[in-house]
Amino acid sequence: xxxxxxxxxxxxxxxxxxxxxxxxxxxxxxxxxxxxxxxxxxxxxxxxxxxxxxxxxxxxxxxxxxxxxxxxxxxxxxxxxxxxxxxxxxxxxxxxxxxxxxxxxxxxxxxxxxxxxxxxxxxxxxxxxxxxxxxxxxxxxxxxxxxxxxxxxxxxxxxxxxxxxxxxxxxxxxxxxxxxxxxxxxxxxxxxxxxxxxxxxxxxxxxxxxxxxxxxxxxxxxxxxxxxxxxxxxxxxxxxxxxxxxxxxx
Ligand SMILES: O=C[C@H](O)COP(=O)(O)O
Numbered sequence: 001x002x003x004x005x006x007x008x009x010x011x012x013x014x015x016x017x018x019x020x021x022x023x024x025x026x027x028x029x030x031x032x033x034x035x036x037x038x039x040x041x042x043x044x045x046x047x048x049x050x051x052x053x054x055x056x057x058x059x060x061x062x063x064x065x066x067x068x069x070x071x072x073x074x075x076x077x078x079x080x081x082x083x084x085x086x087x088x089x090x091x092x093x094x095x096x097x098x099x100x101x102x103x104x105x106x107x108x109x110x111x112x113x114x115x116x117x118x119x120x121x122x123x124x125x126x127x128x129x130x131x132x133x134x135x136x137x138x139x140x141x142x143x144x145x146x147x148x149x150x151x152x153x154x155x156x157x158x159x160x161x162x163x164x165x166x167x168x169x170x171x172x173x174x175x176x177x178x179x180x181x182x183x184x185x186x187x188x189x190x191x192x193x194x195x196x197x198x199x200x201x202x203x204x205x206x207x208x209x210x211x212x213x214x215x216x217x218x219x220x221x222x223x224x225x226x227x228x229x230x231x232x233x234x235x236x237x238x239x240x241x242x243x244x245x246x247x248x249x250x
Contacts, residue, residue, distance in 0.1 A: 002207045004036035004223070005163060005230040006247045007124060008237025009064060009092060009211075012043065019046040023053040025240030031058055035250040036230055040237065041092055044078050048086040062090035062124070065098060068111035080119045090122040092232075094150060096169045106149035113150050117158045124163045124209070124232065125151060127190075131170035139168075143186060144193045152197060159202045163209060164190060165232040171212025173234060180221045180228075183210045187227035216242050219249035 014022055019042045031038060039060045042050045050061045067077035083091065093112050098104045109125075116123050127146040129139040143166065151162065166186050168178050178186075187208045195203035210222055211232035222228055230250070236242040 002205050002229055004250045005039065005207050005209055006034075006036045006243075006250075007039040007041065007062065007092075007165075007209065007230070007232045008243055009041045009095070009232055009234050010043070010237060011064070011097070011234060013238055014042060014046070016046055016049060019043070019050050020053050022238070022240060023050055023059060026059060026243060027054075027057050029240055029244035031244060031247065034058065034247050036247055038247055039090065047083070047088055051087040060090060061088060062092065063088050064092050064095070066091045066093070066112060066116065066121075068108060068115050070115070080115060080121060084119070084121070089120075090124065091116060092124045092126065092165075094126040094146070096126065096128055096167060096172060100169070106146065109146075109150040110153060113162075114153060117154060117161050120161070122161045122163065124165050126165045126167050126211070126232070128167040128169050128172075128212075134168065134170065139186070140189050143190065147190060147193065156198055156202055159194075159198060159206055163207045165209040165211050166190065167211035167232060173213070175213050177213040177218050177222070178210070180218075180225050183222055183228055184225035187225070191227055214246060216245035216249070219246040223250050 038058055039062045041062045041064045054061050063083050067074055067079050070079055094109045113123055127143045129142040133139050133142045171178050190208055191203045207229040209230045209232045210228050214231040214233045215236045
């Protein structure tokens with residue numbers, strides 16, 4: 001049985017006081033009886049503070065990225081072991097900003113996913129097409145390729161640690177949301193793609209989140225779709241009231 005999940009990706013926003021106060025504001029909105037897991041992804045620098053601020057609440061603090069290397073001469077990188085040592089159990093991998101701006105490729109993402117799974121981390125794996133890929137009718141192929149290249153080395157049992165986030169790049173931070181029908185169509189396509197490789201049990205137990213300009217006004221309609229199991233939210237996650245409104249939209 002798969003879970004509903006709402007994850008807030010804070011990207012490169014919020015300093016230390018801002019991180020602590022945003023967590024306190026989310027808690028103050030009243031989040032004890034939500035019908036979803038609730039996660040926030042602050043900057044690496046403030047993960048430990050965020051982890052401490054979230055203790056005794058349903059909020060899980062997760063990381064925005066991780067190195068595929070375990071230790072050594074990788075200036076500026078953060079390892080799985082470092083994340084785990086400050087209480088982090090889940091990491092976002094393959095966000096389109098990591099792919100497009102920082103040129104992370106399928107091989108690196110596959111390495112990151114494999115390393116995380118081996119070390120017991122949960123992974124929120126992002127995939128999504130650019131506008132030209134959708135306009136040329138290649139969006140299904142683009143997205144299934146991303147999933148195949150980074151995830152299809154995994155064994156059946158590993159999928160308990162995988163969450164997928166479908167984020168059409170043209171809908172990220174643009175105010176332009178995929179319609180609920182477009183989201184459902186891609187999520188169903190992905191689930192069938194996973195089923196063809198791993199079988200119905202793995203496919204039906206994998207949470208698939210939608211990301212791209214999710215806000216309180218559109219969340220309920222998107223989350224109502226049968227193959228949409230929640231959201232990965234950027235901009236609207238930086239406002240506690242909006243974020244919790246979205247969390248109440250399941
Ligand atoms: O990780 C989150 C996505 O990039 C969506 O961002 P957004 O909600 O600001 O469009």
